[in-house]
Amino acid sequence: MQLTGADILLECLLEQGVDTIFGFPGGAVLNIYDSLYKYRDRIRHYLTSHEQGAAHAADGYARVTGKVGVCLATSGPGATNLVTGIATAYMDSVPVVAITGNVPLNLLGKDSFQEVDITGITMPITKHNFIVKDVNDLADIVRRAFYIAQEGRPGPVLIDIPKDITAQKAEYTPAPKREIPRRTEYISEKALAHAIDLIRSSSKPLIYAGGGVIASDAAQELLEFAEKINAPVTLSLMGMGGFPATHPNYTGMIGMHGTKTSNMAATQCDLLIAIGARFSDRVVSKVERFAPHARILHIDIDEAEVNKNVRTSRFIIGDVREVLRELNKRLERVERREWMDYIQDMKTKYPLSGSNGKDMLTPQYILEKIYELTGGDAIVATEVGQHQIWTAQYYKFTRPRTFVSSGGLGTMGFGLGASIGAQVGAPGKRVFNIAGDGSFRMNMNELATAVEYNLPIIEVIMNNHALGMVRQWQNLFYDSRYSQTTLDRCTDFVKLAEAFGAVGYNLTRKEDVEETIRKAMAQNRPVVINCEIDRDLKVYPMVPPGAPIDEVIMDMGD
Missing domain, CATH: 3.40.50.1220 (TPP-binding domain)
Structure with a gap:
């Protein structure tokens, strides 16, 4: 049957079992979005606040479900806004297919409005990428992209589609999803x-x-x-x-x-x-x-x-x-x-120090309480920094696909978008995103997305009013010269949460931790918990950079 390129794209996504896309529209993908309107009963589109959020959401969805995450953006800045998310998925071997629009074929290479060579830009951070120059090749390219993303070591694949390709018509013949073999040929x-x-x-x-x-x-x-x-x-x-x-x-x-x-x-x-x-x-x-x-x-x-x-x-x-x-x-x-x-x-x-029974509010105690109150049955995403390491140390992960974090690239601003994808992928699970105040500021706009779709994510901000991990290095290795790592800003995260339409709680005392977490878990909408922790708390153990791993600093006294 004859279909437009946009309809062929969506039919091929359905072939691959895709029912969820994260994206943001623009001129070069208007034909695709028009088709999405027709296919809205079969493919749900989540409109994020920013294309980077869409890429991270597709990544989080893939990590939690084991399926391919899909994100969609327009040409130019829309496409380049995906780059950090694509690189994050590449470094952590996450199967993502990123679809971008581009200017029509006759405008390629002419510095046209909102034109970038996105395949050239993403070549080092994808397993493979494609630019579609003939509508008759589109279906085969989409099928190959999904196969490559999953086969062997998983990773992201990008498909760039000029706008006129999405409007042109071609013969579409349905095809079954290709089996992904497990690599066994060298297991002798x-x-x-x-x-x-x-x-x-x-x-x-x-x-x-x-x-x-x-x-x-x-x-x-x-x-x-x-x-x-x-x-x-x-x-x-x-x-x-x-x-x-x-x-x-x-x-x-x-x-x-x-x-x-x-x-x-x-x-x-x-x-x-x-x-x-x-x-x-x-x-x-x-x-x-x-x-x-x-x-x-x-x-x-x-x-x-x-x-x-x-x-x-x-x-x-x-x-x-x-x-x-x-x-x-x-x-x-x-x-x-x-x-x-x-x-x-x-x-x-040599146990981890934990909360040490101190009266002060500590991230260790908060994480131990989250584990206790969820029975260890939550999905926990993180941003990047001290809070990320505390989470890995103090929340006892017992099952795969329950920890969602940027390891290889170390992407601040990853966690909230990823937790959106994780919640969409696992709607029956409780999802927490553990953040630092620095990381939260980077992509807090995605709170609007969580609120729009009523995703009951609990955002836990370990707020030390600093870029904590960088400050820790400055303290240990730069004679406490705290250059640009102090964040004494006036932002009220509870009021901010409420402005977005979420629920906000301030947490300042250890004795209030359990009650606050219970109240957050009782909500059926996004919650932000602002946890005021000491600026000088550090992540230990720590091996100084370049030292052998047995030379472990256990605390300030080492």
């Missing part, structure tokens, strides 16, 4: 045998797991693997929820703000099993002193990550879930009692 018996030999000969193994465990839906297989070989498990920031934080084998996060137990275990182990993790600088720090006594077994879907940052002894390239299933079939249970007793002793000796 030889590679598995080498891995098993390393595991069996190890007396002090450590499992270091990352976001690849969540991307491949391998949390159950990881749990079985850890219990079979009886090894401690540490997670990267992106791995949160991939292994239950309540499990006795869990040692906490690893790296710059990892627990002393995790960092010492990495330093003392004789085998480090990296699963779906990329040995980022925030984990490894001083490369030549990282896991100095260990052979390294690396399991990852992306061969480009192997031997990129840290040299490995053996590796297996393939889908993490499939690799772990094959290993679990071949492994028997072992005890390793001496090593695990040592790990448990370390956990007892």
Whole structure:
């Protein structure tokens, strides 16, 4: 049948199982938005306040659901406003398809009004991108984009569609959604045998797991693997929820703000099993002193990550879930009692400090209360900064796809848009966004979106009137020269929330935390809780930049 390019686009989105788009209209995508009006009963469009919010919402939706998130923007500034969100998804391997409009074909390359080369701009931050120059190619390009976004290591794909392509007609033939195969071609018996030999000969193994465990839906297989070989498990920031934080084998996060137990275990182990993790600088720090006594077994879907940052002894390239299933079939249970007793002793000796029983209001206490009052059953998004690390440390994530945070790019302003996508993707779940006052200011306009669609997100602002993490570095490494990190501004976040149509609460006392959280959870609309915390609170443990990860600062006295 003959359809316009805009209608072909929407039919192809339906083929891919898309029922949700986050976007913002403009001239170059008017034909698409006109078609969206016709398709409004089958595809719901969420109008964000800013295109960056749309990209982050698509990202949060994808992280929580495991499906592809879709965002839509017009040409020029609309397209460039997606860039930070696309880069965020790229760094964290999140499947997103970004659709942009562009000027008509005959105006391309002529510095036309609202024209940018968005495919050129996004080439380094997408798995692939397309510009559609023939309406007859549109359906195939959309189908390929969704396949590429999900196949292998997930990531964002961009489709740029000139306006005249969306108006022209072409023959549309429906096609079934293409199956996404799990990558198994390199999982050989030889590679598995080498891995098993390393595991069996190890007396002090450590499992270091990352976001690849969540991307491949391998949390159950990881749990079985850890219990079979009886090894401690540490997670990267992106791995949160991939292994239950309540499990006795869990040692906490690893790296710059990892627990002393995790960092010492990495330093003392004789085998480090990296699963779906990329040995980022925030984990490894001083490369030549990282896991100095260990052979390294690396399991990852992306061969480009192997031997990129840290040299490995053996590796297996393939889908993490499939690799772990094959290993679990071949492994028997072992005890390793001496090593695990040592790990448990370390956990007892070097616990996270928590709220320390102080009378003051602390982020640790607030997060522990959120965990308690939600039964650990919430989805928790974060912005980027001290509050992000406190969340990873003190909220016990026990299930995958419940922690939504920008790890690789470290994008301030990510969390509110992402929490919108998370709430849309998981409407039956309670969604919290943990923010700092600096991050909240960046994209607080998305409160209008949450209110418009009555999304009961609870925004928790750890308000220390500072850019907390940068200030912490200035205190520790720049002789307390607080250059441009103090935020003594007059903004009243409660009144701001009310102006947007949300509910606002001020929280200044520890004894009011439980009641305030309960009141927020009883609301069926967006809530902002402004938590007034001390400006000089710091994130510990901390490894100074460039130092070995076993040189851990536990508090100000170290």
